[in-house]
Ligand SMILES: Nc1ncnc2c1ncn2[C@@H]1O[C@H](COP(=O)(O)OP(=O)(O)OP(=O)(O)O)[C@@H](O)[C@H]1O
């Protein structure tokens with residue numbers, strides 16, 4: 001079953017009289033429930049722009065986006081906010097946690113803007129799922145980078161979204177913490193979550209089950225990944241030779 | 247449910263940046279402190295005035311000889327000799343609204359002598375109606391009687407300050423004193439009355455029969471004042487007009503000739519006393535208004551800076567589902583909360599300051615609920631006014647741009 005579908009979307013940036021930049025050019029793709037998709041490409045190729053459009057955070061210049069089969073271009077900004085709140089989770093390279101705010105309160109944030117009840121309990125169980133049950137009242141400054149990113153993932157999952165978008169989620173982390181995050185994503189995938197991972201790193205893309213390559217805003221390849229890497233294996237290897245990796 | 251949640255969340259966010267919150271509050275605190283101080287002091291002064299006016303009598307008025315400005319000032323520049331005790335009788339009997347009248351004459355510098363001691367005080371020549379008309383009675387002994395008045399008896403009633411000066415703790419009733427060279431027997435002591443609307447000590451005087459005063463002290467047959475008691479204070483304006491035309495007739499004043507007397511009502515007494523404190527209050531209220539407005543601008547600016555610093559946070563909130571209006575409301579709630587709490591602090595400090603001021607300057611204070619409510623309403627309004635622009639700015643932020651900036 002298709003969750004997100006883009007139909008011939010294009011996003012052009014034009015600054016003054018400069019030549020227009022096609023951040024995304026005529027992209028059509030569809031992502032089905034349960035997929036773990038990596039969007040891969042060099043810096044400036046349009047990965048983030050594409051992700052933001054699929055995640056209803058941005059609107060395409062041309063073309064349509066369908067979410068759960070419903071066109072979103074007819075929706076108002078308020079309706080889009082509601083769609084993001086209920087159906088989409090985002091994880092960013094910089095964790096974007098509220099400073100001086102406990103992990104629990106950070107995870108509660110999306111629920112505050114929803115109609116749901118039992119906010120605290122829901123946020124607690126999301127933190128448990130990312131392995132931070134013992135860090136509920138720590139502020140970001142009291143957490144490691146990997147832990148902060150896991151708080152951000154809990155925040156993205158707390159509304160039980162249809163699809164999770166992660167833009168370079170390991171970009172600010174050391175390799176060990178990065179593998180832990182990838183292992184977490186693979187666990188979520190195994191539980192049936194739909195994930196979209198944006199990265200410029202072919203190694204990281206290898207953990208996904210499908211890899212879409214883009215360059216200059218265009219899809220250059222879209223293939224199933226038959227030799228999926230397993231992040232837990234890397235972690236095990238590191239545990240055996242700790243001194244090799246910082 | 248959801249809105250309440252967003253509101254409480256917004257208020258809690260404030261506690262996370264205390265220095266910023268503090269600086270945003272200062273202007274409001276100063277403004278509301280001033281408002282509270284001014285209104286409390288104003289209310290206190292007003293109460294004091296009202297109390298003095300009550301002493302004068304809310305349903306009474308004063309006729310003074312001469313057109314002078316000074317309240318009860320009797321002989322302003324030229325001695326005016328036209329006001330007579332008969333005028334008081336006429337007012338009492340010919341004007342329906344009038345219940346009673348108390349004519350009197352007075353002298354500012356009567357030299358009292360008791361044995362070796364002497365004391366200069368004001369001498370009042372009065373009739374027995376003084377007591378009911380002023381609602382002011384002898385506390386010990388007797389007041390001047392009809393008989394005393396008719397027979398020009400040399401008796402006097404002294405007020406507490408005089409008693410204190412000449413006799414201390416001893417009982418003065420029955421004692422002989424001299425006023426000028428004339429001997430008098432003390433027959434009573436007046437109850438204390440305190441400070442007059444004009445600020446004088448009303449207990450520093452001695453009363454003698456008006457007839458005795460005219461014959462033995464002043465050697466004149468005119469008087470300086472008539473205190474008039476009305477049946478009903480609602481008749482005040484009518485009574486003033488009636489007394490005026492009656493006296494003009496009795497004094498044979500041709501049309502166009504100014505009055506040779508002056509009528510003072512409690513309204514004028516109040517006005518006189520309030521004129522001074524009014525100007526001062528107006529000045530301080532202006533100071534308060536200026537500091538509230540300045541405080542508002544400070545808040546707007548700090549809020550704008552803060553929104554610049556919090557762009558990422560705003561983008562993130564939008565990414566997780568905040569609508570533009572949720573963001574707008576959050577910042578409005580933040581500014582209004584800051585100003586309302588600033589206002590509350592201002593009220594508390596203002597009340598404290600008012601009591602300190604009372605101790606230091608003896609200007610009486612009274613806590614003004616109206617002032618507090620007004621201060622809070624103004625704080626909230628300033629918060630709203632100061633917050634609208636920054637809140638709109640925050641709500642207009644595009645999440646993609648806010649999140650893409652590295653920081
Ligand atoms: N707001 C903007 N204004 C102008 N140009 C923009 C804007 N946002 C993105 N672009 C341009 O669009 C292109 C695609 O940007 P995008 O951020 O999607 O790339 P990316 O693949 O995510 O790169 P990176 O790996 O460095 O994050 C880039 O050339 C970028 O300069």
Ligand SMILES: [Mg+2]
Nearest residue numbers: 047048049167
């Ligand atoms: Mg990017």
